Every structure is written in C-alpha cells, then in structure tokens.
Amino acid sequence: MTTDLDPAVRPRAGLSFGRTVERGLVHRTAVSEVFVTDVQQLGEFSVRAGAQLPLNHGYFSDHMQRPALFDPLLLLESGRQAGIAGSHAHMGLKPGTAMIVDSFTLALDGLAALVIGRVPAELRIDTEYSGKRSRTGRVRRGRVDQQFFIDGTRVGEHAMDVLFVNHHEHDILRHSQRGTPAPLTSDFPDLAPAGQVEAGLVGRANPLNVVLARAEVGAGTASALVAPRFGNRSLFDHDYDHLPAAVLVEAARQLALLAVGGTAGAAAVSGTHVVGVEASFSRFAELDAPVTASAPLPPSGAERRVLPVEFTQGGEVIATVTVTLVASSAIGPTA
Incomplete structure (x- = not known):
C-alpha cells in the first residue's frame, strides 16, 4: 500500500535526533531504553520516525561477531517503539493500550550500512498502519509495515500483525489461558x-x-x-x-x-x-x-x-x- 503525503500533515523539514521521545509513548520505564527521537505524521495512516542507534549498549552491543553490526534486534526494538509511538501520537491509540504481537517478519539487506562506525547511526523508520475499525472507531487488530533507512540507504523491512488491548482485556485474555493469576x-x-x-x-x-x-x-x-x-x-x-x-x-x-x-x-x-x-x-x-x-x-x-x-x-x-x-x-x- 502506498500512501500519498497529505499536505495538511506534511512532515517538518527533517527528523530530529537531538533527544528521545517521552518514554511512556514507547511503553518503556527507563529513558536509556528509548531509541526513538521523533515521530512525524505523513498521511492518515502513516508516520515517519527517527531513532538513534547507540554505539555502546549493555545488551544490544554485547556481541562477538566481526565486523560489528548494529544489532538486528535493536532495529526490531526501534521499529516496535516507532510503531507504538506513532499509534499513540498520531493514530488515536489511547493511553494504557498494549500492542500484542501475534507475528512479525524482519528482513535486512543493506548490511554494509549497518556496520558500526565512529558515531551513532540515525535510523529512519517509515511506518504504515492498516486495520479495520469497529463501529466505535477502535482498531482491535491491525498490521504495521515498516521500511528502515540509514543515511538514505534502505537497510531492511519489518512487518507486525498486532492485537490492541486495554488492561482489562489483557487480564481477561491471560485468565482465559491460565485459569489462575499469573x-x-x-x-x-x-x-x-x-x-x-x-x-x-x-x-x-x-x-x-x-x-x-x-x-x-x-x-x-x-x-x-x-x-x-x-x-x-x-x-x-x-x-x-x-x-x-x-x-x-x-x-x-x-x-x-x-x-x-x-x-x-x-x-x-x-x-x-x-x-x-x-x-x-x-x-x-x-x-x-x-x-x-x-x-x-x-x-x-x-x-x-x-x-x-x-x-x-x-x-x-x-x-x-x-x-x-x-x-x-x-x-x-x-x-
């Protein structure tokens, strides 16, 4: 699906990488675990996000492989954060709503652009949302499709099939599977x-x-x-x-x-x-x-x-x- 830019929501001159977004937008407790720095609306069902990929991180940088690449799971987490932040900031997802992933795919192809250099990488994430709204306007199930870019080079794509639930619905779902409190x-x-x-x-x-x-x-x-x-x-x-x-x-x-x-x-x-x-x-x-x-x-x-x-x-x-x-x-x- 291709989304034309709506003149009314055309993005600003460029993505900002100066600071991270509010941690609550990406469902994180620690600011150090937030990688998304900006989210801009492109169209009715699309957003563009920026994320800074750190040079040194206790989990995502702890790898023995050489040459050292930015961790694919770091891109995966950045994509998740961009998807949830965009849905809160621009798609009308209410606070307290969880995004449960039923399935996903991640495919990387621009590996040379993922080699870690001397400065953090600035990752651009273009995201499109799709899903049917209920009569109340709420989306219960949806799909998130993303394209990843570094310095203008496409490095991969990511897609998620997700379920949106509030805390009460999550508790009901968990109890129906377990029968006892988890x-x-x-x-x-x-x-x-x-x-x-x-x-x-x-x-x-x-x-x-x-x-x-x-x-x-x-x-x-x-x-x-x-x-x-x-x-x-x-x-x-x-x-x-x-x-x-x-x-x-x-x-x-x-x-x-x-x-x-x-x-x-x-x-x-x-x-x-x-x-x-x-x-x-x-x-x-x-x-x-x-x-x-x-x-x-x-x-x-x-x-x-x-x-x-x-x-x-x-x-x-x-x-x-x-x-x-x-x-x-x-x-x-x-x-």
Whole structure:
C-alpha cells in the first residue's frame, strides 16, 4: 500500500535526533531504553520516525561477531517503539493500550550500512498502519509495515500483525489461558540458572545476556531451556507476567548460533550474522513452567542458513521463530 503525503500533515523539514521521545509513548520505564527521537505524521495512516542507534549498549552491543553490526534486534526494538509511538501520537491509540504481537517478519539487506562506525547511526523508520475499525472507531487488530533507512540507504523491512488491548482485556485474555493469576517477573530471584550456556558459544561476552541453559547439541538437533536473567533490564525493563517476545527471539538467535557452532566449530559463531527473523506466537510463554527451544542443526559450510526454532511449554508448541544467518563475507564492501 502506498500512501500519498497529505499536505495538511506534511512532515517538518527533517527528523530530529537531538533527544528521545517521552518514554511512556514507547511503553518503556527507563529513558536509556528509548531509541526513538521523533515521530512525524505523513498521511492518515502513516508516520515517519527517527531513532538513534547507540554505539555502546549493555545488551544490544554485547556481541562477538566481526565486523560489528548494529544489532538486528535493536532495529526490531526501534521499529516496535516507532510503531507504538506513532499509534499513540498520531493514530488515536489511547493511553494504557498494549500492542500484542501475534507475528512479525524482519528482513535486512543493506548490511554494509549497518556496520558500526565512529558515531551513532540515525535510523529512519517509515511506518504504515492498516486495520479495520469497529463501529466505535477502535482498531482491535491491525498490521504495521515498516521500511528502515540509514543515511538514505534502505537497510531492511519489518512487518507486525498486532492485537490492541486495554488492561482489562489483557487480564481477561491471560485468565482465559491460565485459569489462575499469573506470577510476575518480580516474584522470581535474579540468579544465573544451573547449566547456563557459556556466553561465547552464543556470540556473547556478558553472561547476563545469555538466555539459554542445559543445552544439548547432537543427533541432528540443538535444544536448550529458555532461562533469562530477570535482572537484565533491557529484556525486562518493567514487570511482566510472561516471557516477552523479545526474550524468545533472543533465545532463537542464541540457539541458532549454538547450532552453527555445533556443526562448523565455535569459531564460526564470530563470523555469522542474523539477517532475518520470522516469528509467530500462539500462546504466552508462562514464567512458572519450563520453556524449551529446539532447532535442527544446519549444514556446515553454507554461506546462508535458515533455522526454524520451535518453543514448547507443557507439551504444546507456543511459538516458532525462524532465524536466517549469513557469513561475514555476505556483508560486502563498506564505505
């Protein structure tokens, strides 16, 4: 869908990258976890946002891969923030409304523009919204389509199918799935899990950012328990009554890298980059029951690998996250 610019809402001369937006607009508690700096309306159902990608961040910068790229999950989070901020600021979404992601896709193609340089990157996010309004004018389900640009170069695209619910509706939804009140992340201690995977095996330096434990690699598959640290304030910026989608996506990335290391050797992890993620979520990942991630081992020697990671809880598949990986040689020349 292409949206013509409405003269009445034509954007200002340029996006501002001088300060972040109000943290409540992007549903974040810590200002340090806000990346969106500006949101401008383009048309009735479209906005343009700016986000500054930091050079140094405790979670998004903690990677062993070389050359160092801005984290695809940082672009994913920036897109989420731009989508929710735009819907509040310009699409009429009421305060207190949550955006639950049913599924999403992320595809990156301008990898050379994502190589980290000497200054933070200024990311432009063009967003279009679609969805049917009820008789009261409210959108319950919708789609968010985004294009990412750095210095005028398109670096990727992102799309989300989402459900908009208020706090009361969220409580009803959670109770219908569980039948009992859900615990909160604040109810659990912040302890390193038994059998936590060694950070370097999943491309990390800081064990705080490792979300897998009791991993097994062999017989054609890789599997592990999803076991994040609840004290990781990038993954758990506020209290949750479930494991958020970002944790499952990180777990999928780490299991995919672990699988690559299992077939091509641990050294291959530092030369392997995520360029695509496709995810669907059928249930909430509960905090009080084990969640297991599993994936087939990829063929060794391939420059491009696609690994479907399946998450199960209580014998039921609750999510599938497919991760696309490429070797460093696919990045191409940089400026």
